[in-house]
Amino acid sequence: MKYRTIGTAPNTRREVSVLALGAMLFGSRTDEETSFAVLDRYVEAGGTFIDTSDNYAFWEDGGQGGQSEELLGRWRRSRGVGDGIVIATKLGARPLAPGTGYVDNAEGLSAKVIRESAERSRDRLGVAKLDLLYAHIEDQRVPLKETVEGFAELVAEGTVGLLGVSNHAMWRVERARALAAAAGLPGYEVLQYAHSHLRPRLDVPDGLFPDGSLGHAGPDLLGYLRAEPGLALVAYSPLLKGAYTHPDRLPADFDHPGTPARLKVLHEVARETGATVNQVVLAWQIGAELPILPLVGASSVAQLEESLAAVDLELTADQRARLDAAH
Structure with missing residues (x-):
């Protein structure tokens, strides 16, 4: 495993594995036995960075979420997991009532909600301190x-270490960080946005975010990351929910002339390296000039093994240049 430091303050920064594990469906669609097996293998391989949210996975049972955090709490207790494993969670997008959603009925980001939701997350996870807490969506x-x-x-x-932000317009991220800096307060240091080798059209709604861009790490975000070296990007959906191996799963906003060109280079590099396309995507992110940590999901140990192997895949300078230039 390889590791990267996230955060800048000596008392809150953490060293984490470059490959993060998403626990979105653990405890709901992915049963407890399988979830525990994936978590155990991830830690055995040196993984130390697990991601969840207080609203995962409300859509599976029409509830408000919490299943993922609860499962991670049970796993931590049963395995005696200590401070070496960093668990990140999020708040702000938990539905206020069962059977509703976060689009029009989210808990939001008021001071009251932040305090109460963080306390509930600590209880479910069984921790005294949340290692990394994100503002999940805008309010x-x-x-x-x-x-x-x-x-x-x-x-x-x-009761919280690092702060992060997800799915916010970059001007709101910058304004929040400027407000924190002016007041001498800790601000967002970790960004979590969708990012992969294929790029969507940013002018097409993706079904989750009406303007089609808030959830994706587009040019503005990547430029901001270059300008602010203390930040890190946790890239969710790096494998596009299996679309690299099942093209029929590719969302409509990826249907544009740039997609075939980028897929062509990905497949060329995969053949040259003897790796899978998924592994090339992850290796491209991990070895990027910018601090990008791919966040992968896994519903089986076999799926996790494919992602773990990408950590040791070294792309040549020529291969990386070709991947970067494809459009």
């Missing part, structure tokens, strides 16, 4: 100042 009903101060209070109290 334009609440002043950014209130959100910034709400997160900072938890850091000051020692």
Whole structure:
């Protein structure tokens, strides 16, 4: 396994494995036995960075979520997992009532919600401190100042370590970080957005975010990452939910002239390296100039093994240049 440091403050920064494991469906669609087996193998391979959310997976049972955090709590207790494993979670997108969703009925990012939701997450996970806590989605009903101060209070109290942000417009991320800096408060240091080798059209709604761009690491976000070297990008959906091996799963917003060109190069590099296309995508992210940590899901140990093998796949400078240039 390879590792990378996320965060900048000496008392909150953490060293984590470059490959993060997503626990979205653990405890719901992925049963407990399988979930435990995947988690055990990930840790055995040196993995130390697990990702969840307080609303996972509300859509599976029409509830409000919490199954993933609860399963991780049971796994931690049964395995005696300590501080060496970093568990990141999120808040803000938990539905307020069973049978509703986060699009029009999310809990939001008020100071009250931040405090109460973080406490519930700690209880479900069985931890005294959340290693990394994200603002999951935007809440334009609440002043950014209130959100910034709400997160900072938890850091000051020692119940949260690093702060992160996901699925926000970059101008709101920058404004929140500027407010925190001006007040001498901790701000967002980890960004979590969708990112893969194939690129979607940003002018086409993707079904989750009406403007078609908030959830994707587009040019603005990558440029911001270059300008702010203390930040890191946790890239969710790096394998596009299996679309690289099942083209019929490719979302409609990836249907544009750039996709065939990028797929062509991916397959060329896969043949040259003897790796799978999925492994090439992950290796391209892990070895990038920018600090990108792919976040992979796995519903079986076999799926996880394919992703783990990508950590040791070294692309040549020529292969990386061709992958970067394809459009």
